Amino acid sequence: MTDHKPSKSLPKATAKRLPQYYRLFKSLVEENVTRTNSQLISEKIGVDAATIRRDFSLFGELGRRGYGYETKVLRDFFGELLGQDQETHIALIGVGNLGRALLHYQFQDRNKMRITQAYDISGNPLVGTQTDDGIPIYNISDLEKNVKKSDIKTAILSVRKENAQEVVDTLVKAGIKGFLNFAPIRLKVPSDVVVQSIDLTKELQTLLFFMNDNKQ
Ligand SMILES: NC(=O)c1ccc[n+]([C@@H]2O[C@H](COP(=O)([O-])OP(=O)(O)OC[C@H]3O[C@@H](n4cnc5c(N)ncnc54)[C@H](O)[C@@H]3O)[C@@H](O)[C@H]2O)c1
Structure with a gap:
């Protein structure tokens, strides 16, 4: 997903939430959940759904309207952003x-x-x-x-x-x-x-x- 690289001007508050997103998607994949949406993410991590959608929109099209987000894709995306794809x-x-x-x-x-x-x-x-x-x-x-x-x-x-x-x-x-x-x-x-x-x-x-x- 190299076409979704964030800009250097990512808001600090968004940057601070990235580990939360990564942790959530990682555990959803482990629980065999394949798809989710901003409302469900909001309930899990206690960040409101509009903020989540705004954060994700900073990276381009991470999900599809009416379909939601694929947990594996998002886990790998945030993992790569956070350098978790390598030791x-x-x-x-x-x-x-x-x-x-x-x-x-x-x-x-x-x-x-x-x-x-x-x-x-x-x-x-x-x-x-x-x-x-x-x-x-x-x-x-x-x-x-x-x-x-x-x-x-x-x-x-x-x-x-x-x-x-x-x-x-x-x-x-x-x-x-x-x-x-x-x-x-x-x-x-x-x-x-x-x-x-x-x-x-x-x-x-x-x-x-x-x-x-x-x-x-
Ligand atoms: N202890 C805590 O609970 C705690 C909590 C939060 C923040 N801090 C902060 O963390 C830092 C460390 O606290 P601490 O209680 O572990 O202090 P400490 O004095 O027990 O440990 C500091 C260590 O740094 C070593 N040191 C000094 N100069 C060095 C150098 N040039 N190269 C490598 N090592 C060197 C010392 O020999 C010592 O072992 C402090 O800045 C402190 O304010 C500590």
């Missing part, structure tokens, strides 16, 4: 409290993303060891050499904010093109590098805002 190997940087938890998170079970290498500084006793699943934990000084001889373009950043920018500069130089960043800092990267930040404080504040809003 993505990821480097984890910073094996502290959060990094250790992430190393044990098995997101590879249902998706094609895998942490295959981890890095910390020489003072961390975990450097030179590997996890029970066999993920090696290297010294950060080996990163450039390792990344250059692998296909890794993606990193999860779980270092403290004081170290984050310096670490990112090193990783960008080594060829990393995308960061999932947990450090509460705005990172500076070249225009061909993407940063997706996860700020738990901000998420909690948003939750509290909506809870307060509910009370009024």
Whole structure:
């Protein structure tokens, strides 16, 4: 379905819903459901049907009026958009409290993303060891050499904010093109590098805002 490539100006809210769409179509295919429509999708994921139709229309003709959407076609389409049609190997940087938890998170079970290498500084006793699943934990000084001889373009950043920018500069130089960043800092990267930040404080504040809003 290469004729349905999205433009770079896809609204952020739509982009954020893509994993939801992919997950839904994947499970519908697993349940042997061959066809669906925006109303049924809406009931499953809690997004209103008009928004779903608008999102899908940004990609051209994904379905047919009166017929709906073919689950397999849409699963493959969103899978390709999200890079789930191939294996993505990821480097984890910073094996502290959060990094250790992430190393044990098995997101590879249902998706094609895998942490295959981890890095910390020489003072961390975990450097030179590997996890029970066999993920090696290297010294950060080996990163450039390792990344250059692998296909890794993606990193999860779980270092403290004081170290984050310096670490990112090193990783960008080594060829990393995308960061999932947990450090509460705005990172500076070249225009061909993407940063997706996860700020738990901000998420909690948003939750509290909506809870307060509910009370009024
Ligand atoms: N712990 C949490 O629950 C949590 C939750 C949300 C966000 N965060 C954020 O995640 C980040 C990590 O938090 P944490 O609690 O795991 O911190 P931590 O101090 O336990 O771990 C940070 C790790 O980064 C390593 N490190 C430092 N410099 C490095 C470098 N140059 N290269 C590679 N590794 C390096 C340290 O040796 C340490 O092991 C912080 O920015 C924090 O704000 C943490």
